[in-house]
Amino acid sequence: xxxxxxxxxxxxxxxxxxxxxxxxxxxxxxxxxxxxxxxxxxxxxxxxxxxxxxxxxxxxxxxxxxxxxxxxxxxxxxxxxxxxxxxxxxxxxxxxxxxxxxxxxxxxxxxxxxxxxxxxxxxxxxxxxxxxxxxxxxxxxxxxxxxxxxxxxxxxxxxxxxxxxxxxxxxxxxxxxxxxxxxxxxxxxxxxxxxxxxxxxxxxxxxxxxxxxxxxxxxxxxxxxxxxxxxxxxxxxxxxxxxxxxxxxxxxxxxxxxxxxxxxxxxxxxxxxxxxxxxxxxxxxxxxxxxxxxxxxxxxxxxxxxxxxxxxxxxxxxxxxxxxxxxxxxxxxxxxxxxxx
Amino acid sequence: xxxxxxxxxxxxxxxxxxxxxxxxxxxxxxxxxxxxxxxxxxxxxxxxxxxxxxxxxxxxxxxxxxxxxxxxxxxxxxxxxxxxxxxxxxxxxxxxxxxxxxxxxxxxxxxxxxxxxxxxxxxxxxxxxxxxxxxxxxxxxxxxxxxxxxxxxxxxxxxxxxxxxxxxxxxxxxxxxxxxxxxxxxxxxxxxxxxxxxxxxxxxxxxxxxxxxxxxxxxxxxxxxxxxxxxxxxxxxxxxxxxxxxxxxxxxxxxxxxxxxxxxxxxxxxxxxxxxxxxxxxxxxxxxxxxxxxxxxxxxxxxxxxxxxxxxxxxxxxxxxxxxxxxxxxxxxxxxxxxxx
Numbered sequence: 201x202x203x204x205x206x207x208x209x210x211x212x213x214x215x216x217x218x219x220x221x222x223x224x225x226x227x228x229x230x231x232x233x234x235x236x237x238x239x240x241x242x243x244x245x246x247x248x249x250x251x252x253x254x255x256x257x258x259x260x261x262x263x264x265x266x267x268x269x270x271x272x273x274x275x276x277x278x279x280x281x282x283x284x285x286x287x288x289x290x291x292x293x294x295x296x297x298x299x300x301x302x303x304x305x306x307x308x309x310x311x312x313x314x315x316x317x318x319x320x321x322x323x324x325x326x327x328x329x330x331x332x333x334x335x336x337x338x339x340x341x342x343x344x345x346x347x348x349x350x351x352x353x354x355x356x357x358x359x360x361x362x363x364x365x366x367x368x369x370x371x372x373x374x375x376x377x378x379x380x381x382x383x384x385x386x387x388x389x390x391x392x393x394x395x396x397x398x399x400x401x402x403x404x405x406x407x408x409x410x411x412x413x414x415x416x417x418x419x420x421x422x423x424x425x426x427x428x429x430x431x432x433x434x435x436x437x438x439x440x441x442x443x444x445x446x447x448x449x450x451x452x453x454x455x456x457x458x459x460x461x462x463x464x465x466x467x468x469x470x471x472x473x474x475x476x477x478x479x480x481x482x483x484x485x486x487x488x489x490x491x492x493x494x495x496x497x498x499x500x501x502x503x504x505x506x507x508x509x510x511x512x513x514x515x516x517x518x519x520x521x522x523x524x525x526x527x528x529x530x531x532x533x534x535x536x537x538x539x540x541x
Numbered sequence: 542x543x544x545x546x547x548x549x550x551x552x553x554x555x556x557x558x559x560x561x562x563x564x565x566x567x568x569x570x571x572x573x574x575x576x577x578x579x580x581x582x583x584x585x586x587x588x589x590x591x592x593x594x595x596x597x598x599x600x601x602x603x604x605x606x607x608x609x610x611x612x613x614x615x616x617x618x619x620x621x622x623x624x625x626x627x628x629x630x631x632x633x634x635x636x637x638x639x640x641x642x643x644x645x646x647x648x649x650x651x652x653x654x655x656x657x658x659x660x661x662x663x664x665x666x667x668x669x670x671x672x673x674x675x676x677x678x679x680x681x682x683x684x685x686x687x688x689x690x691x692x693x694x695x696x697x698x699x700x701x702x703x704x705x706x707x708x709x710x711x712x713x714x715x716x717x718x719x720x721x722x723x724x725x726x727x728x729x730x731x732x733x734x735x736x737x738x739x740x741x742x743x744x745x746x747x748x749x750x751x752x753x754x755x756x757x758x759x760x761x762x763x764x765x766x767x768x769x770x771x772x773x774x775x776x777x778x779x780x781x782x783x784x785x786x787x788x789x790x791x792x793x794x795x796x797x798x799x800x801x802x803x804x805x806x807x808x809x810x811x812x813x814x815x816x817x818x819x820x821x822x823x824x825x826x827x828x829x830x831x832x833x834x835x836x837x838x839x840x841x842x843x844x845x846x847x848x849x850x851x852x853x854x855x856x857x858x859x860x861x862x863x864x865x866x867x868x869x870x871x872x873x874x875x876x877x878x879x880x881x882x
Contacts, residue, residue, distance in 0.1 A: 231588065231694075232694075232696065235697075235789070236627065236696050236697050236698075236789075237592060237623040237624075237626035237627050237697070237772075237773055237774060238590035238591055238592035238623050238624060238626070238627045238629070238685075238687070239590065239591045239592070240588055240589075240590050240627070240689075240694050240696075241588065241589045241590070241591060242588045242589075242691070243584055243589065244586075245585075247572060247581055247582065247583045248581075248582045248583075248584065248589065249579035249580065249581050249582070250579055250580045250582060250633070250635060250668065250669060250684075250686065251578060251579035251580070251635075251669060252635040252637055252669055252670060252671060252682075252684055253637070253671050254637035254638075254639055254671050254673060254680070254682055256639050256673065256674075256675055256676070256677075256680070258676045258677075259639070259673065259674055259675065259676060260673075282578040282579050283578075283579060285578035285579070286577070286578050286579045286581070288579070292591070294591060294592075294593040294684060296593055296594070296595035296682050297595075298595055298597050298600070298680070327591065328591060328592060328593055329593055330593060330594050330595050332595060332597065332600065332601070333597075333600055334597055334600065334677075335597070335599045335600060335677065335678070336597075336599075336675075336676065336677025336678065337676070337677065339595070339597070339639070339680055339682075341593075341595055341637050341680075341682035343591075343593055343635060343684040344579075345591065346579070348581075350583070353572075353573075353581050355573065355577050355581075356576075356577050356578070357577075431578075432578055433578060448576070448577075
């Protein structure tokens with residue numbers, strides 16, 4: 201029989217001690233990690249990039265289908281993804297967590313195990329944070345810090361007319377995965393005897409529950425000698441991110457419907473759910489792939505890359521931001537921010 | 542008649558735009574603030590310090606008596622206080638906020654007005670963050686970044702035997718202020734006609750609602766040519782912070798009851814509430830004063846300083862951490878972390 205320890209038994213200092221015991225520091229720039237009023241870092245001649253994100257239970261995740269370990273991993277990955285989108289290398293994170301009294305020590309350790317795994321996978325040091333109580337649900341707020349050589353940071357604002365528009369991986373799967381999870385949850389609530397059927401949906405469900413930041417592509421672009429002119433990570437959906445790049449760069453863009461990268465399981469599931477796959481790709485969000493622009497001259501370097509797809513081109517601002525089909529018709533895109541309120 | 546705008550009317554991008562319009566950047570190290578996937582900073586040869594804190598409605602603050610502007614100010618001040626405790630200069634913050642749909646645009650602007658005022662007062666740049674929705678109460682998570690010359694950061698671990706133990710300002714007032722606010726809230730709930738009587742309690746209530754980080758003392762110590770051997774800010778109470786310094790420095794300490802700095806209004810109110818003033822001072826917390834140790838040789842430099850009180854001395858670890866009275870009796874102190882769970 202497994203034993204569970206209530207948080208109250210361990211207390212604040214006990215919990216912090218347990219978490220700290222498993223922390224390894226990997227970056228030379230980490231001078232002092234957890235244990236003081238602040239962490240001390242030494243980026244030397246590098247510039248640093250800083251990004252932060254907060255995830256709330258019931259808004260950003262649903263613990264009925266999101267295992268705590270995956271949640272911890274994802275919370276780190278989405279922040280590292282922002283660092284990747286700056287063309288930087290992640291080095292440190294701080295983690296604030298608020299949780300209810302009903303959590304057991306084991307549950308908190310599951311969450312931190314996911315955080316630890318992500319730190320390992322992205323070579324990041326956990327250097328600080330705060331663990332406090334919540335009267336409502338679980339809240340996770342992470343700040344990620346990265347390093348980049350001066351002049352190497354890639355902003356959203358550098359796209360130029362004639363640049364190629366590229367994305368990594370495939371799009372829309374995380375959104376379809378969420379639809380599947382929501383459906384299985386409804387079915388389970390209607391009939392608790394029912395076992396969720398997720399075998400055939402493993403890829404898209406995995407994309408939702410455990411996305412990866414595309415640090416691999418950041419490193420590969422460097423090896424290929426490509427510095428993107430602009431870059432952003434796809435958290436809200438391709439359409440919205442492309443609008444950000446265009447408005448901040450003062451350009452337009454045309455992306456081609458037939459070039460959009462999609463996974464077969466995502467496409468099948470969209471049909472099954474009676475959803476337009478293009479809408480899922482354009483507005484689904486949460487894929488955490490990278491959207492970036494490169495000079496036309498770099499075409500040969502990426503054209504056969506298995507993880508990069510050229511989906512369109514940058515145009516004059518006056519042409520707007522459009523989705524074009526095979527027949528040569530163009531439809532203007534609309535931004536969709538979140539609609540939480 | 543005043544008009545209130547529901548958040549839904551403005552939307553995410555509208556809200557971000559409104560907040561950004563009022564942001565001024567003051568630090569040369571801020572290369573790129575809000576508006577990209579991450580902020581870009583250039584600390585040059587400096588080390589940077591990073592600290593983070595999360596405040597939740599119903600746990601850390603009560604909106605029935607805490608005005609949103611003060612809350613915004615305090616959320617920044619408590620983070621800056623951690624930077625001060627490292628002997629560093631605060632330079633940037635990121636702010637994550639989660640709020641319910643019932644909030645109006647005007648309320649959010651009040652909150653950000655407090656944040657903006659604190660940024661102005663501490664010369665800090667707001668460089669990033671996330672505004673999202675909450676199904677429960679308001680959540681504010683702030684990460685503060687500061688700069689410090691290499692070798693100048695002060696940790697908790699450097700206290701040496703014979704060092705003097707010092708604190709800034711006075712202690713226990715923030716805790717007593719909270720007691721007063723809680724009492725007036727109860728009275729108001731019992732009889733909504735009743736007006737809170739806070740005139741006579743202005744100082745201690747102010748200490749609770751709008752604490753200041755003691756950056757002034759950090760700068761003054763530098764001018765006096767004093768580098769503390771250890772330092773921590775008093776968020777949880779003097780006893781607990783002193784235990785942190787002692788355990789991390791491998792030393793003991795004796796502090797003298799009669800030397801503890803207290804404000805007259807705090808003392809009177811403690812009597813009124815039937816509370817032991819020494820307990821309020823030792824365990825009250827939230828004063829955000831600095832506790833630090835300095836070499837005995839620096840005695841003359843601080844002995845007449847109006848904002849610094851020498852409260853005791855560092856001893857051998859074997860002597861423990863004690864509170865001594867006039868009669869020469871010593872009582873061992875006990876750590877009290879938070880008891881949220």
